[in-house]
Amino acid sequence: MNLNQTTLLAGGVLAMGLTGAAAAQAEPIRNVVIAHGALADGSGWRKVHDLLTAKGFAVTVVQPPMTSLEEDVRATRRILDMQDGPAILVGHSYGGMIVTEAGRADNVAGIVYVAAFQPDEGETLLDLAGRIPAATTGITSTTDGFLYLDPEVFAADFAADLPKEEAEFMARSQVFPAAAAFETPVGEPAWRAKPSWALIATEDRAINPDLMRTMAERAGSTIVEVTASHAVFASQPEAVASVIENAALALADQAVVQ
Template sequence: MRRRILSTFALAFATSAVAFAAQAAEIKNIVIVHGAFADGSGWRQASEILTRRGFNVTVVQEPLTSLAADIEATNRILDLQDGPTLLVGHSYGGMVITEAGHHRKVEGLVYVAAFQPDKGENLATLAGSKPAAAVSIRETPDGKYLYLDPKAFPADFAADLPAEEAAFAAKSQVLAAKDIFGTRVGDPAWRTKKSWAIVATEDRAINPDLERDMARRAGSQVSEIKASHAVFASQPEKVAGVIAAAAKEAGE
């Protein structure tokens, strides 16, 4: 009798373990954090591709008023997810996910043509370590916010988008508080969680070699895509493919 009970218990435990493992491997939530001088609308095509593949995609519309406020905005969206989540960041969004990635629901991080800082680093210092090809950032008259010169925006940010799309992106860009570029990052989540990085080889906003160096330092799995800084919009199929593969691997 005792042997039968133990056998039944062992079977139940094994069944539960298998079910738990299957559940742990299932990451269906994707949260995307856009970069500075942009908003989440540029991610529409990539989001639709991922949705058709069965993912639940949410794009954070962070305020770009401070790094702390942007992390809080991301955490609010992560709180709403119903299970394990893959966190994706583009450009400055990489600074945000590096800290927001500590959220208990985040299983992995994907950096898309993004800054991937270590503890104590800020965006300005990182960008200056290997300057980008473009220098078209301007200050607002009050000196508190930064933006990309609309005339230079298409070439420097989105050279491989149709001209009308790039022009509209320049007109609809979100100004970023100057302070966010000097704010230092705390302990990076990529030290404890799996990470992936997409290098945009034609990037004029972030030096592609800097993207490679940051990814190498973090031990991220790297994919290179021939595209501008707006790789998420100009190559949505390829970017979505990397994200989908990362979601599968992060759950294993």
């Protein structure tokens, strides 16, 4: 074998190796962990779960206790620890506070905020909500320090684009978060070090859409706007699933480039 043949053979082997490495890196992330927000529990994510599962994703929905931000982050990290590889972490509403903290876990590859708060270090949910107030005025407190949305306005302010019966059931089965969780500042935000996406529900009355845009732009998130209520995960599951799937594909592409 002459020198030219040896060089060509070596080059071919190297190219095959690089192609194989690129193919391995190009595999999209298959683990999706979802942290629901306050007021509605994880069962409302069933349609998103089913859509993603049908496409080969392994989806797990966290059920945070809503007793404190610390406990809610711990519950999310517990699920992240169970994943068999990198994961996309998804947060809705107050869940955005949770994933901003929990997203610092080593196996979180990217974060998707769905109609969610997207805090910076030292900020609380109350800080953010007060800057550009939401349309709803129906949030009230129990005598022992838990919050809920008045069932009389729940449909209009949380789930206006859902069938009446479904919105009314959500109002009567809502999860009460501890008020203290809304007053707890977050640490170093995971979005500083990891790619993020933000789905903004343009008809949201629970979080002001302008506030969501401001937070997402500050974080450098990829922004997708959807005409929907705060309950976009239930009213437009296809749109939510699409953002998560596109995040997985984008992260795979970034891995190839790197």
